[in-house]
Each structure stands twice: as C-alpha cells, then as structure tokens.
Amino acid sequence: MKTYSFPRGGIFLEDATVPAGDDFTVAFLPVLSIIPLARRPGRTARALVSVGDMVREGMLVGAGEGGSANVHAAVPGRVVDKIDWDDGEGRSCSGLLVRTEGDFDRLGTNKEEALPEVFPEGPDYEKLCRVLDECGIVQMEGSGRMLSRILAEFLDSPKNDSPKDGPEDTLVVRCVFDDPWLAADRVLCARRPDAVVGGAAFIAAALPGIKRLVFAVSRNAVDLGRTLLEQGRRGGIPCGLVVTGDRYPQRNRRELELILDRYGREERLDLGKFLVLGPATLAAAYDAVRFRRPILERYVAIGGSAVLNPGVFRARIGLRIGDLFKECGGFVPGDRHIVSGSPFFGEKVLNLNEPVTKTSFAFAALRESQAGKRKVGDCIACGECSGVCPVGLDPEELYKTAMTSTEGPASHPGFLECHGCACCDAVCPSRIPLADLISGARGDCRG
Numbered sequence: 455m456k457t458y459s460f461p462r463g464g465i466f467l468e469d470a471t472v473p474a475g476d477d478f479t480v481a482f483l484p485v486l487s488i489i490p491l492a493r494r495p496g497r498t499a500r501a502l503v504s505v506g507d508m509v510r511e512g513m514l515v516g517a518g519e520g521g522s523a524n525v526h527a528a529v530p531g532r533v534v535d536k537i538d539w540d541d542g543e544g545r546s547c548s549g550l551l552v553r554t555e556g557d558f559d560r561l562g563t564n565k566e567e568a569l570p571e572v573f574p575e576g577p578d579y580e581k582l583c584r585v586l587d588e589c590g591i592v593q594m595e596g597s598g599r600m601l602s603r604i605l606a607e608f609l610d611s612p613k614n615d616s617p618k619d620g621p622e623d624t625l626v627v628r629c630v631f632d633d634p635w636l637a638a639d640r641v642l643c644a645r646r647p648d649a650v651v652g653g654a655a656f657i658a659a660a661l662p663g664i665k666r667l668v669f670a671v672s673r674n675a676v677d678l679g680r681t682l683l684e685q686g687r688r689g690g691i692p693c694g695l696v697v698t699g700d701r702y703p704q705r706n707r708r709e710l711e712l713i714l715d716r717y718g719r720e721e722r723l724d725l726g727k728f729l730v731l732g733p734a735t736l737a738a739a740y741d742a743v744r745f746r747r748p749i750l751e752r753y754v755a756i757g758g759s760a761v762l763n764p765g766v767f768r769a770r771i772g773l774r775i776g777d778l779f780k781e782c783g784g785f786v787p788g789d790r791h792i793v794s795g796s797p798f799f800g801e802k803v804l805n806l807n808e809p810v811t812k813t814s815f816a817f818a819a820l821r822e823s824q825a826g827k828r829k830v831g832d833c834i835a836c837g838e839c840s841g842v843c844p845v846g847l848d849p850e851e852l853y854k855t856a857m858t859s860t861e862g863p864a865s866h867p868g869f870l871e872c873h874g875c876a877c878c879d880a881v882c883p884s885r886i887p888l889a890d891l892i893s894g895a896r897g898d899c900r901g
Contacts (some may be wrong), residue, residue: 455695459701462847463509464701464844479765483529502516511530526589527550530555541804593772595639597813626667628670629671636755644678729831760820761783767781792817793819
C-alpha cells in the first residue's frame with residue numbers, strides 16, 4: 455500500500471522508555487480526586503457545588519462559561535475543598551478536591567445501553583452540538599477547545615475551489631502516530647474502533663456537507679487502519695484509507711493536508727474541506743451521543759527512564775499524577791524531571807498532585823541523562839535546525855532576526871510561514887527555545 459508523506463524536513467522520534475501500545479490497565483479508583491475546573495483554554499467553569507456537598511458519578515459540577523466546557527464528577531464522593539495551583543507553564547488552575555464515597559452509577563453497569571437515540575428523526579446538527587456541550591466534549595488531542603465550536607468554525611470556514619456543485623467535504627480520522635508517546639491513543643483505537651468510527655459517523659451524518667470519511671493512519675499502524683476502514687464501511691458512508699509517513703510532524707494539520715491533497719488528486723476525488731479529528735475526541739463524541747456519557751476517563755501512557763514499570767492506563771479524570779506513577783511501581787532512585795505530554799515537546803510538571811485532565815495523554819518521568827542538557831547555550835551555527843524544518847525555513851536566521859533586528863520581525867516573511875512544530879527545538883544542541891522565540895515574533899507580526 456502506498457505511503458504518503460510530506461516532502462522535506464521532520465524528524466524520526468524514538469524512545470525505548472515508552473510503554474507498549476498494545477494493552478492497558480484500569481487504574482485504581484482514587485481516594486482523593488482533583489476535578490479540574492480550569493485549564494487552558496477559556497475561563498474557569500463556574501462551580502455548581504460547595505465544600506461539603508455530595509456528588510454523584512457523572513454529575514454536572516461545573517458550568518462552562520466563556521469558552522470553558524462543562525465539568526462532571528468522575529467519581530462519587532464528598533467535596534472536601536476548592537483548590538488553586540499554578541502549572542509548569544505558570545498558568546492558574548483551579549479544581550474541586552473530592553473524597554471518593556458512595557456508589558458508582560456508571561462503572562461496571564449497563565444502564566446506559568437503554569438510552570434512546572439522539573437522532574430518532576434523522577441527523578440534526580443543532581441537537582448534536584447541544585449533546586456535546588451538555589457532556590463537556592472537547593478536543594482531547596491538544597487544544598481542549600469545545601468540540602461544538604470546532605464544528606461551527608468548520609462550517610463557517612471558506613470553501614475550497616471545487617468543480618462540483620454543492621459541498622463535498624471530508625472528515626479525517628487522524629490516527630497518525632509520529633510520536634511514540636501517542637501510545638494511549640493507539641491503545642484506544644485498537645480497543646474501541648467501534649467508538650472511534652461511531653463518533654466520526656455521528657458527526658459526519660449531522661454536519662452539512664460531510665460526504666466522506668478518510669482514515670489517515672501512519673505506516674506503523676496499517677493493520678489498525680484496515681480495522682477502522684472495515685468498521686467505517688459498515689455505516690454506509692464512503693470511506694478511504696490513507697497511509698501516511700511516521701516522521702514527525704506528520705500529524706500536524708499542514709503536513710497532513712499536503713498528503714491529503716495529493717491523495718485526492720491521485721485518486722481523482724474531490725475531498726473539499728478537511729475536518730480533522732483525533733481518536734480520543736471521536737470516541738468521547740460517540741459516548742456522548744450514544745450514552746449521554748460525559749468524559750469521565752481517558753487512556754494515559756506512563757513511562758520514562760525514571761519509571762520502574764511503564765504502562766498505559768485507563769484513568770479517571772481527576773486522578774492525581776502521583777497515583778499513576780505509584781501504579782507503575784514508583785520511580786528509580788535519583789533526580790527526575792516530570793513532563794506532561796511527549797518528553798520531546800511536553801510541559802514540565804511541578805506537583806505530582808496535579809490531576810489527569812481531559813487533554814492528558816502521557817506523563818513521563820525522566821532521569822537527568824534522558825532529560826538532557828537544560829542550560830541554554832549560544833548558537834553554534836551548526837545548521838541542524840534548518841535541516842529538519844518541514845517548511846524549508848532557516849530557524850537560526852529567524853532567531854537572530856528576532857533578537858537583533860531594529861526593524862522588527864515583520865521584516866522577514868519566514869515568521870508568518872512557521873507553524874510551530876518545534877522540530878528545530880528538538881535538534882538544537884544549544885537548547886535554544888527557537889520555536890517559542892519565533893512564535894513570539896510571529897505574534898508580533900500578526901498583532
């Protein structure tokens with residue numbers, strides 16, 4: 455089967471300390487949970503319960519406002535405190551500290567199977583968005599933005615030039631594993647292909663203009679792609695399978711659209727606009743539509759050179775990060791750095807009491823040797839950064855322009871062309887935060 459990839463740059467990411475992406479363990483239920491009310495983006499959800507109140511599993515405890523999503527209790531129990539903390543990037547967060555008590559309404563039961571269909575009279579976009587908002591469904595692979603807003607922006611975005619009359623757009627199911635730390639998403643796809651495809655089918659049916667599903671799967675997961683394609687064809691909507699490269703940043707929207715455009719031309723398909731969604735988001739949408747189930751848990755990869763027994767866990771939202779590391783047997787002796795997300799591009803974790811959130815997909819504990827040199831040095835003009843840039847830019851030149859130019863960064867068009875994949879950061883021997891510096895200058899250009 456042909457493999458499609460972007461033409462230049464990028465890097466192959468490898469890490470032997472990543473847990474295997476072929477199985478998972480159900481994490482122990484926490485004694486104490488921190489149900490996050492605020493994390494990026496948007497404002498804090500308005501707490502609907504007070505200290506001392508009892509909450510039920512799946513109960514609405516925070517009302518989304520100003521771009522924040524609804525928040526539900528992942529466990530039953532008593533609210534013992536409201537807490538605030540700063541994450542590793544200096545952002546303020548807040549949450550409800552819940553002590554687990556009482557019975558679980560959803561865990562291990564089949565009560566949800568009896569719910570009526572959301573669309574008894576046919577697909578309905580407005581009803582779909584209402585259900586997604588009520589269940590607090592967000593983009594779980596990155597931004598954490600409300601899914602209903604992403605769908606609305608897709609509908610409002612301009613059309614591509616098309617020889618056909620009327621809309622012929624494509625929902626892309628992105629299962630591109632160009633980073634080994636996406637192990638949890640890989641497990642989800644393997645264990646719940648019906649939910650991933652079902653969520654895509656619900657959205658495609660309700661969204662005006664979506665006429666096709668395309669499963670974009672990296673070549674290191676072709677068998678998984680075939681399984682998803684088989685599931686998709688049962689739904690009656692036209693489906694296609696695109697095998698992508700596994701060089702980072704293949705899953706970035708720009709690189710993905712490059713190969714999708716090429717695939718469409720070669721297959722003589724008018725794919726229209728692309729709505730790109732990941733497996734965790736689609737599975738959550740399926741659970742919301744089929745069962746009215748909010749996001750109560752997610753798959754999370756735990757690993758790194760400072761972890762005794764790496765693994766993938768199905769963990770409740772609000773479970774403290776430290777509890778997950780305990781399930782892996784704890785840490786090896788010595789200093790360590792904790793990172794949320796991929797260690798290649800993730801964020802520092804300052805406190806092991808921070809909770810698993812809707813957008814958590816991995817946590818790594820790194821020894822000093824794996825964490826690498828932390829001190830930023832001077833640019834040595836090695837040229838490594840330009841060699842990996844998928845856009846063909848020279849990050850060294852952009853960095854020096856941002857630091858020294860008296861005319862401002864707007865004088866160089868490269869700032870607007872950069873899309874922030876951070877390949878340059880990953881290979882810089884001097885640990886210069888090139889992507890952040892270029893991103894800041896790009897913001898100046900657009901401001």
